Amino acid sequence: MSSDAVVKSEAVNEPVNTGRRRFLTISTAVVGAIGAGYVAVPFLGSWMPSKKALAAGAPVEADIAKLEMGQAIKVEWRGKSVIIIRRGEDVIARLAEIEEKLHDPKSELETQQPEYALNQHRSIKKEYLVLLSWCTHLGCSPTYTPEVRADWQGGFICPCHGSKFDMAGRVYKSMPAPSNMIVPPYQYLTDTRVLIGVDQGVEA
Numbered sequence: 001m002s003s004d005a006v007v008k009s010e011a012v013n014e015p016v017n018t019g020r021r022r023f024l025t026i027s028t029a030v031v032g033a034i035g036a037g038y039v040a041v042p043f044l045g046s047w048m049p050s051k052k053a054l055a056a057g058a059p060v061e062a063d064i065a066k067l068e069m070g071q072a073i074k075v076e077w078r079g080k081s082v083i084i085i086r087r088g089e090d091v092i093a094r095l096a097e098i099e100e101k102l103h104d105p106k107s108e109l110e111t112q113q114p115e116y117a118l119n120q121h122r123s124i125k126k127e128y129l130v131l132l133s134w135c136t137h138l139g140c141s142p143t144y145t146p147e148v149r150a151d152w153q154g155g156f157i158c159p160c161h162g163s164k165f166d167m168a169g170r171v172y173k174s175m176p177a178p179s180n181m182i183v184p185p186y187q188y189l190t191d192t193r194v195l196i197g198v199d200q201g202v203e204a
């Protein structure tokens with residue numbers, strides 16, 4: 001994403017229904033070419049919670065209403081980036097086709113993952129993937145690379161030592177990374193609002 005594609009960051013206050021009715025400050029970076037297609041503009045933007053929320057490790061809310069098919073947003077939570085991607089039917093179908101190339105296609109080796117990460121699509125809703133943008137080798141941030149080529153079905157490529165992950169964050173065989181990318185705890189507040197940091201089924 002070129003820097004001139006970023007229009008502006010704008011701070012807004014979003015109420016989060018946590019029982020204590022916390023208020024998080026979220027800033028939004030909007031990409032100028034929204035709607036141009038995910039190959040050209042894979043990132044819709046990012047949300048940055050307030051310093052206070054970051055320091056407290058508070059849950060962070062993300063608005064996914066404007067996320068188009070194939071696009072991604074990043075949200076900062078507990079010092080790490082969380083990436084949310086909207087996947088089309090074609091992407092979801094390919095998740096089954098490449099399983100033999102993956103180290104742990106059903107996340108059966110995972111020990112600290114939410115229950116909803118232990119399936120083929122690794123998410124609560126198949127359409128939306130929520131992942132820590134954090135490589136399980138040495139913690140670099142894998143690059144979202146959705147473009148499909150003859151030898152690549154889309155996914156994430158780590159710039160540090162080349163680990164490759166599919167469009168569900170599942171690591172390919174024989175990579176430096178020992179396990180799949182991590183799914184953080186999250187839940188849907190509404191169809192278009194995701195709360196990161198609180199598990200599904202736990203009162204927010």
Ligand code: FES
Pocket residue numbers: 135136137138139140158159160161162163176177
């Ligand atoms: S940190 Fe990602 S491959 Fe090493």
